[in-house]
Amino acid sequence: xxxxxxxxxxxxxxxxxxxxxxxxxxxxxxxxxxxxxxxxxxxxxxxxxxxxxxxxxxxxxxxxxxxxxxxxxxxxxxxxxxxxxxxxxxxxxxxxxxxxxxxxxxxxxxxxxxxxxxxxxxxxxxxxxxxxxx
Amino acid sequence: xxxxxxxxxxxxxxxxxxxxxxxxxxxxxxxxxxxxxxxxxxxxxxxxxxxxxxxxxxxxxxxxxxxxxxxxxxxxxxxxxxxxxxxxxxxxxxxxxxxxxxxxxxxxxxxxxxxxxxxxxxxxxxxxxxxxxxxxxxxxxxxxxxxxxxxxxxxxxxxxxxxxxxxxxxxxxxxxxxxxxxxxxxxxxxxxxxxxxxxxxxxxxxxxxxxxxxxxxxxxxxxxxxxxxxxxxxxxxxxxxxxxxxxxxxxxxxxxxxxxxxxxxxxxxxxxxxxxxxxxxxxxxxxxxxxxxxxxxxxxxxxxxxxxxxxxxxxxxxxxxxxxxxxxxxxxxxxxxxxxxxxxxxxxxxxxxxxxxxxxxxxxxxxxxxxxxxxxxxxxxxxxxxxx
Numbered sequence: 001x002x003x004x005x006x007x008x009x010x011x012x013x014x015x016x017x018x019x020x021x022x023x024x025x026x027x028x029x030x031x032x033x034x035x036x037x038x039x040x041x042x043x044x045x046x047x048x049x050x051x052x053x054x055x056x057x058x059x060x061x062x063x064x065x066x067x068x069x070x071x072x073x074x075x076x077x078x079x080x081x082x083x084x085x086x087x088x089x090x091x092x093x094x095x096x097x098x099x100x101x102x103x104x105x106x107x108x109x110x111x112x113x114x115x116x117x118x119x120x121x122x123x124x125x126x127x128x129x130x131x132x133x134x
Numbered sequence: 135x136x137x138x139x140x141x142x143x144x145x146x147x148x149x150x151x152x153x154x155x156x157x158x159x160x161x162x163x164x165x166x167x168x169x170x171x172x173x174x175x176x177x178x179x180x181x182x183x184x185x186x187x188x189x190x191x192x193x194x195x196x197x198x199x200x201x202x203x204x205x206x207x208x209x210x211x212x213x214x215x216x217x218x219x220x221x222x223x224x225x226x227x228x229x230x231x232x233x234x235x236x237x238x239x240x241x242x243x244x245x246x247x248x249x250x251x252x253x254x255x256x257x258x259x260x261x262x263x264x265x266x267x268x269x270x271x272x273x274x275x276x277x278x279x280x281x282x283x284x285x286x287x288x289x290x291x292x293x294x295x296x297x298x299x300x301x302x303x304x305x306x307x308x309x310x311x312x313x314x315x316x317x318x319x320x321x322x323x324x325x326x327x328x329x330x331x332x333x334x335x336x337x338x339x340x341x342x343x344x345x346x347x348x349x350x351x352x353x354x355x356x357x358x359x360x361x362x363x364x365x366x367x368x369x370x371x372x373x374x375x376x377x378x379x380x381x382x383x384x385x386x387x388x389x390x391x392x393x394x395x396x397x398x399x400x401x402x403x404x405x406x407x408x409x410x411x412x413x414x415x416x417x418x419x420x421x422x423x424x425x426x427x428x429x430x431x432x433x434x435x436x437x438x439x440x441x442x443x444x445x446x447x448x449x450x451x452x453x454x455x456x457x458x459x460x461x462x463x464x465x466x467x468x469x470x471x472x473x474x475x476x477x478x479x480x481x482x483x484x485x486x487x488x489x490x491x492x493x494x495x496x497x498x499x500x501x502x503x504x505x506x507x508x509x510x511x512x513x514x515x516x517x518x519x520x521x522x
Contacts, residue, residue: 007268033268033269039383039387058287058389059283059284059286059287059290059391060283060286061279061282061283061286061338061339061340061341062336062338062339063274063275063276063278063279063338064335064336064337064338064339065254065258065276065278065337065338066255066258066274066276067255067258067259067262067274067276068255068256068258068259069255069259070274074274076273076274076275076279076283078283078385078386078391080389085386086385086386086387086389087386088269088270088273088275088385088386089272089273090273090274096339099339101286101289101290101296104286104287104290105290115272118259120259120263121267121271122267122268125268125272127269127272127273
């Protein structure tokens with residue numbers, strides 16, 4: 001069977017700032033990023049659906065010792081989107097020194113950013129990012 | 135399925151080594167084979183663990199070279215396993231399964247890694263390759279970062295002040311460093327204090343440098359045989375009573391990082407096969423890659439309720455004389471973490487504990503021991519329960 005949305009198509013959507021998930025016809029779960037099989041029920045009838053791009057921070061960290069090619073410090077957040085899926089991305093618009101436990105539970109808006117690939121990766125890629133809503 | 139036992143075990147000193155991956159593996163393997171009263175020609179197969187040889191030495195497909203280094207028969211196949219930090223445990227489990235199934239009678243299993251050869255940025259990059267490349271690495275996730283996010287989630291979920299949690303996490307490092315002082319093969323053999331941890335250097339908030347295990351070099355290996363053959367060869371073979379292995383996807387699908395779903399599934403398999411429960415375990419070597427990881431693990435095993443294991447080290451319940459001794463070897467934190475070898479070193483420690491060979495760090499009367507190895511960002515867990 002074919003992927004409803006491939007990684008390359010997902011990249012095209014992110015490039016345009018669009019967040020397209022897949023809604024499972026069997027259980028109604030929203031899957032994002034797109035996958036071939038619903039994470040909740042193994043359903044394979046998945047329909048593209050546009051996501052609002054808003055969510056809530058569930059946890060975060062500040063990376064201060066970074067992998068080769070990345071410039072620390074930077075903030076990583078794990079966000080629960082309003083539609084259900086969790087997404088990992090950088091929290092932008094605040095400095096690492098402004099972070100604290102009160103970030104957890106705050107509302108964020110999802111955006112996108114292009115990250116440069118390195119010799120080990122598939123190349124440049126668009127990834128989700130977050131900014132605080134209040 | 136046939137009963138399976140472990141014969142000889144061997145490991146190099148963990149730390150910084152000038153030896154090649156193959157030299158380290160051969161040293162550990164020859165020790166294990168010799169202690170079994172066997173020769174390399176007696177090995178029916180090699181289950182070989184290595185993660186990052188391509189980056190460390192420009193060497194892939196290391197298994198047949200390890201096979202040649204030891205002089206194994208051409209008819210004995212050598213296969214490389216890679217399950218990130220759980221590599222060697224997964225190799226051992228698969229070796230044991232094929233002996234149990236009757237495909238082989240005696241096999242060699244273990245792993246080697248020269249992780250300290252890479253500088254910190256490259257090592258951090260290569261370790262991060264075990265995170266999902268398309269949907270997680272773009273944000274620059276690192277392994278300390280993964281467990282750091284788990285620590286923040288733990289504090290919020292169970293309503294513990296972060297400063298309080300950090301002190302209890304530091305006590306895990308203090309305990310495991312103390313254990314390391316009793317292990318001549320440990321990477322670090324010096325005592326530290328809670329202040330050493332809290333005043334070190336932030337790696338990924340809230341994890342300090344001393345919350346983290348080191349990049350280490352080292353190798354370890356074990357000989358596995360069908361139980362009847364094992365009894366003929368040795369007075370005290372150690373029975374593999376139960377094993378479990380489970381898989382879980384990327385972090386964004388795992389969601390609640392305080393509950394390692396792969397571990398909960400793996401330990402259930404291992405307890406069930408062994409016919410034991412948490413109350414039966416005397417000694418554990420578990421995956422304390424970061425201090426918070428030890429806390430998550432003891433809760434998954436059922437030693438503590440979820441959310442209640444965070445102060446176990448502070449209360450002395452996981453040290454010598456406690457209710458279950460956790461990481462008597464020093465753990466990944468102090469013994470070191472050459473990722474492709476770690477699981478085999480954990481098995482080596484538990485086997486030696488059950489044989490009463492651990493000297494100063496011997497857990498008195500240990501009869502049943504548990505090995506726990508976590509691979510990747512909580513994606514693989516392999517558990518092995520051993521019985522004397």
